[in-house]
Amino acid sequence: MSKDRAGHAVPCAYCRLPVPGAVAEPGTDEAIEPLFCCYGCRLAAEIAQGTGEEAAVRWMLVRVGTAIFLTLNLMVFTMALWTPDVYGPTMKDNKMERAYEDLFRHLSLLSAAPVMLMLGPPLARSAWAGVRAGRPGSDLLVVVGVWAAFLVSMLAVFRGEGPIYFEVACVVLIFVTLGRWLEASGKLHTQQAMDDLAQLMPEEALVLRGAVAESVPVDSIRRDDLLQIRPGDRVACDAIVESGEAATDEQIVTGESRLVPKAPGDKLLGGTLLVEGTLTARAIAPVSESTIARLIDHVRNAREIKGKYARMADRVAAWLLPVALGLSLAAGIGHAWHRDAVHGFLVAMSVLLIACPCAVGLATPLAVWSAMGQAARVGVLFGDGEALERLAEVDVIVFDKTGTLTTGRPALVDSLRSGFRTRPDTGGILAAIASRSSHPLARALTESGIAEIEAPTGLEEIGRIETRPGRGLIASDPVSGDPSFLFGSPALFEDFGIALLPEIADRLEIARNQGLSMLLFHASGPQPAQALFGFDESLRNDTISAIESLRKLKPTPRLIVLTGDHAAAGEKLANSLAIEVLSELSPEAKQAFVRERQAEGHVVAFVGEGYNDAPAMASADVGIALGAGADLTRDNAAVCILGDRIAAVPYVIELSKATVRRIRRNLFWAFFYNIIGLLFAASGLLSPTMAAAIMFVSSVAVVAGSSRTIGQDPVQESHTTITDSAGALAHA
């Protein structure tokens, strides 16, 4: 958007979308005067008076309702002028007939004037705002047309001769008003669906000021304020627990469905729900910088970045207005030449109403926002609208293995120790070194294997510990400088030329063939002690069903797993999932693979947990980060899945495909409808009243068609599959 300019885009005062062309000065949050992105929003805001006061809503409804009633009357009076039905075809007396005609003409004026006064001003204000902002739009043309029709007719009534066009003015005004109002409510509706997260934020929080807890608005919370949080409260901002114990539900920000226990020193995330217990916590960030606020910002920003279809619709809409104006003028002049000026004016107005591109411009964003809102409700956040559209075109899906298809929590399945008996303190040293490593395998070891046997001891004996990235840890003898203890992968042992004891070497061979991941330990000395630990990774519960769902997609995408693990581990995965696996790839090799597929013309999605495969994820057309949790900014993922649910991947792909199908259908019909309508209008076959009615129907169709939830629509072909994966998501 216009963020790259000096200021930031000003949000519409009603639907919060950026107002085209309006940029606020840096430092100011919003314009002093409320700005609206369209007439519909202005009107809707006037109806709701910003706060949705019932009396205001009612007053506006009464205005619109009365206008409809008067316009109906007007239509009947006008029709009575066109047909002798009312006073009978046999009436020969010309004087009487004229008297009736005059009566109906005056009745028409009486019905039309209040309608113009009730509905005319809001549209005129919107048109005027457009003129002042330097972008006079279709509103201005409609206002001019409507008032011209009304004033010409009024003069005709007073003069007692000439045709009247009150019905044109009133019907156009009513349909334009209703159509825009409907569009604005559709926009607000889809925006609200996306703002579900924001709705959950508490408005007030309990802050300890001295000894008493005061309820203060959350915006006034500062760093280091002490918050009191009771069961059922949502944590207002990120904080550290000072006292108390509790269980929190963090699903909304991390996707974790189990309750998370909290004790003093633990971090609380803004937006999470305290389920039981009471806590006192120190705020570490104001609300605006807390986790939930960043999540909300992420979702809000996403809808401002338009995708291919939205940009196309915008371009066409921008281009349609001058074209429509030109066409309208041309058709008007042509018909005026042929027939008369009044007829030309009516034709010009019809063309303008038909060509007014509101529905075309709205079809795409409404569908995209609706889908993004729907995804957000199941914990899938899109970084931008473009990601949604690109995802629908993906034909190669690349997976990372560890932590993506597998749980990322390896389980110890094999262990062998040699020479430990002669050196009784070795077990404690192994435990101590293992506890210094943050590698997932080492963590699995400390959590499961050795912790049961030994307590870590002898740290002072070990000396200085060095980390060799991707290899392991070494501790050197403080005197000789020779490595005294090694802990890491077989590659680390090769680097240092450490020979393996025969027993260990044999088992290493077996474990390797089984596809296990391994850690080795070596304690040097005259009688070296060595240990081998083999780990297996288990597949996530939903991996198999997710892969199956992806295989059912039409057209079937190519699925491939890239892993840094050794070949045997890759082969094992390939067998269990019947999937293509490339092993022993460095992060750079993964990135190169993605680039090669793109060079071949494929659209590639990369699914990973985002930490170690950042380059590949950044290169992919769509990066999907699993287990993104609270930290959405850490990687280049266009799609973030809260929690570790791989089942969400087929779900979002189906959702995006269904959305793109809907967008294409919407755009096709909107264009088709407009072009057919234009032809009729330009040839003079469509009156302005009919044109306005047709455009209203088009607005109804667009709003109803775009803001519907995908997946509950029996007409959608993807109905069953998308519901299946949504169900799988719910159970995952």
Place this chain on the structure above:
Amino acid sequence: MTIPLYLVFIGGFLASAHCVGMCGGFVIGIGLGANSWRGNLLRQCIYSIGRVCTYSLLGAIAGFAGSWAELRWHHFFDVQAVLSLVAGSVLVVQGLWHMGIISSGWLAKLQKGPISTPMCQAARQFGSLLKAPGLPPVFVAGVLTGFLPCALVYANLGLAASTSRLSTGAATMAAFGLGTFPMLLVTGMGAGLASPHFRGQVMKLAAVCVLFTGLITLSRAYTGFTAEAVGSEIRANCAACATER
């Protein structure tokens, strides 16, 4: 052969047992805004007058549309007979549906169908009108109720169009609207007359009446097709075709 208006009235009267199902909530809501039974009576009357106004005006427009179609297309086919055929068929189907003779699958789907989404959005803001103090909101609520999608209204609008006259079209729909008046008034006044059993009985009668009206309309179509029809005269062209008047 014209449709006697009293038949349309009776059709509306009996069919409003069905209206109570849909609009019953509205009239009860209107009662909530009144302080006394007199006030309620006045509000109920104003509400129904609003409804009848919309029906009549729509009827007039339908009648005019019928006469316009006749003027335009009478060279090609007998417009009045075709309109009668359509309106009659819709009425017969409605009648048979309410009698339970034909199944309701697609009809129900049509009613709950694509128009329901915008309708729902509108309905949320409608409630505040009903309970509002003062009479203008009640009248507007009545006017807007007249636009609610209802198969019976559409069928009778078809009937109005088939009369091919603005005035008779308006009269037809006015008769229908006035027919629905008593039952909704009684419900709105909180009387217990509209018990489910009673309503069930009236519904059956209504169905027969609607079927009967439909059959008469169809017979009009039949006579129209077999005899030379005399169309009404249109003096000038209208906005609907954007030609000179």
